[in-house]
Amino acid sequence: xxxxxxxxxxxxxxxxxxxxxxxxxxxxxxxxxxxxxxxxxxxxxxxxxxxxxxxxxxxxxxxxxxxxxxxxxxxxxxxxxxxxxxxxxxxxxxxxxxxxxxxxxxxxxxxxxxxxxxxxxxxxxxxxxxxxxxxxxxxxxxxxxxxxxxxxxxxxxxxxxxxxxxxxxxxxxxxxxxxxxxxxxxxxxxxxxxxxxxxxxxxxxxxxxxxxxxxxxxxxxxxxxxxxxxxxxxxxxxxxxxxxxxxxxxxxxxxxxxxxxxxxx
Numbered sequence: 001x002x003x004x005x006x007x008x009x010x011x012x013x014x015x016x017x018x019x020x021x022x023x024x025x026x027x028x029x030x031x032x033x034x035x036x037x038x039x040x041x042x043x044x045x046x047x048x049x050x051x052x053x054x055x056x057x058x059x060x061x062x063x064x065x066x067x068x069x070x071x072x073x074x075x076x077x078x079x080x081x082x083x084x085x086x087x088x089x090x091x092x093x094x095x096x097x098x099x100x101x102x103x104x105x106x107x108x109x110x111x112x113x114x115x116x117x118x119x120x121x122x123x124x125x126x127x128x129x130x131x132x133x134x135x136x137x138x139x140x141x142x143x144x145x146x147x148x149x150x151x152x153x154x155x156x157x158x159x160x161x162x163x164x165x166x167x168x169x170x171x172x173x174x175x176x177x178x179x180x181x182x183x184x185x186x187x188x189x190x191x192x193x194x195x196x197x198x199x200x201x202x203x204x205x206x207x208x209x210x211x212x213x214x215x216x217x218x219x220x221x222x223x224x225x226x227x228x229x230x231x232x233x234x235x236x237x238x239x240x241x242x243x244x245x246x247x248x249x250x251x252x253x254x255x256x257x258x259x260x261x262x263x264x265x
Contacts, residue, residue: 003098010105015112028075028113029120032068036121039064039188040128054220061125062142062214063187066207068121069114069150070182073157074174076110080161081170089262100256103162107154114150118143134219142217145240149210152244155251162258181207203230206243212236 018025039060080103083089092102122130122143132139157174164170184201185191185208191199202208213236215221232239 003101003104006097006101007104007108009097010101011108011112014106014109018113025113025116029117032064032117032121033124035064035067036061036124036128043188055129057125057129058131058218058220059215060188061121061130062218062220063185063211064125065118065121065146065214066149066210067182067187068117069146070153070178070207071174072110072114072150073153073155073160073178074171075113076106076154076157077161077164077170077174078167079110080106080158081164081167084162084262085166089259099260103158103255103259107151107158110154110157111147111151114147118146132218134217138217138219142214145210145214145217145237149240149244152247152251155248155255158255159251159258162255162262181205185211187211200230203233206240206247208232209236209239209243213240 040057043056089102132142134142156177160173160177161170164173184194184198185205186202187207191202191208194202209232212233216237
């Protein structure tokens with residue numbers, strides 16, 4: 001209970017930073033909305049969904065949602081790297097709080113930011129023509145699914161942020177890790193146009209399974225572009241949950257241990 005209470009205090013600190021530094025919230029929402037508008041109106045006319053009568057924006061929005069929450073790890077990594085540089089981690093060491101509270105509070109705070117970002121993106125998507133057809137509960141479940149994925153990815157960011165020496169390096173490391181996953185996937189176009197080797201990679205890519213799962217929850221049929229008839233492409237929701245459990249099972253212990261070892265130096 002003490003660890004939970006301490007974690008919530010750190011989460012409160014994260015949320016207060018958004019109030020005191022509103023630029024963080026503003027720019028966190030502007031970039032995803034820019035992606036929505038650019039892909040909708042620049043690439044939307046040249047990319048086929050492969051489904052007669054289905055507009056590209058219906059295909060696009062789940063991909064943009066997943067890309068945005070996947071980049072949660074960027075804010076987490078950069079924020080922790082900055083705290084390390086400023087000596088804030090050393091100050092936390094002097095406080096009578098749980099050693100794991102700092103990293104748990106950071107991930108919870110970044111998850112709370114995702115609620116605001118996804119809300120703004122959903123409204124932007126609605127304005128440009130996105131219409132989920134699965135009903136309110138399924139749409140709500142889809143957004144909950146996205147928040148859980150963002151929370152799991154934040155733990156990857158914790159490990160990166162504690163492993164590098166500067167925020168600039170953390171930012172570069174995040175882009176190297178996340179960009180291939182988001183673009184070598186079905187997020188922005190069906191995978192059938194890719195070379196065979198990349199199609200196989202895309203089928204097992206956690207971003208692809210998340211996108212396909214969200215499309216199903218939002219009422220769009222599975223348009224994975226199956227090449228090997230793989231289990232992930234046929235069961236994206238189940239595979240996405242498995243991926244999230246694996247990510248958290250690996251990175252939560254590693255991140256907490258890394259923080260404890262870093263703080264004890």
